[in-house]
Amino acid sequence: MTSGRGEQIEPRSDGHSPRLSEDLRRVLRTELLKGPCTVTEIARRFSMHHRTLSRHLAREGVSFQQVADEMRFAIACDLLTNTDMALDQISIMLRFSEPSAFTRAFRRWSGRAPSAWRASHARGRNRPPRRTVPRPR
Incomplete structure (x- = not known):
C-alpha cells in the first residue's frame, strides 16, 4: 500500500496485520487538510480500486x-x-x-454547536490566570 505521499505503507511491526481503517485514518488526518x-483519490493512493477499498472497509x-467524518x-x-480560529475558517479548512454546513455536521457528531463545544473545552488554553489586584483606597 502507498501513503498519501506516494510512498509505500508498511505493515505494522508488532506482528499484527494492519487494519486498513487505521491506515486510512492516518492518511486522512493529513490529506483532509x-x-x-x-474515495477514488484515496483508494488510488492505496493502489486499489475504490470498490476494493470499500469492500475491505466493510469487512471491518x-x-x-464514516472514517472521513470521524477524522x-x-x-x-x-x-x-x-486554536482561536474562527468557525468559518475551520469550515473552509475542512x-x-x-x-x-460545518455547524450542522459538528452538531450531528457531538450533539453540540462548535462554539459551545469550544467553550467547554477551552479551559486554560493560552490564557493567563485571572488575578485580582487590590485597588488603592
Whole structure:
C-alpha cells in the first residue's frame, strides 16, 4: 500500500496485520487538510480500486465516509480546542460548503454547536490566570 505521499505503507511491526481503517485514518488526518478527499483519490493512493477499498472497509464494519467524518470531527475538535480560529475558517479548512454546513455536521457528531463545544473545552488554553489586584483606597 502507498501513503498519501506516494510512498509505500508498511505493515505494522508488532506482528499484527494492519487494519486498513487505521491506515486510512492516518492518511486522512493529513490529506483532509490538503484538499478534497474522494474515495477514488484515496483508494488510488492505496493502489486499489475504490470498490476494493470499500469492500475491505466493510469487512471491518466501517465505510469510507464514516472514517472521513470521524477524522474531520477529530481535526475540528483539535482546532477548536487548540486554536482561536474562527468557525468559518475551520469550515473552509475542512472543505465544508459553508459555515452552517460545518455547524450542522459538528452538531450531528457531538450533539453540540462548535462554539459551545469550544467553550467547554477551552479551559486554560493560552490564557493567563485571572488575578485580582487590590485597588488603592
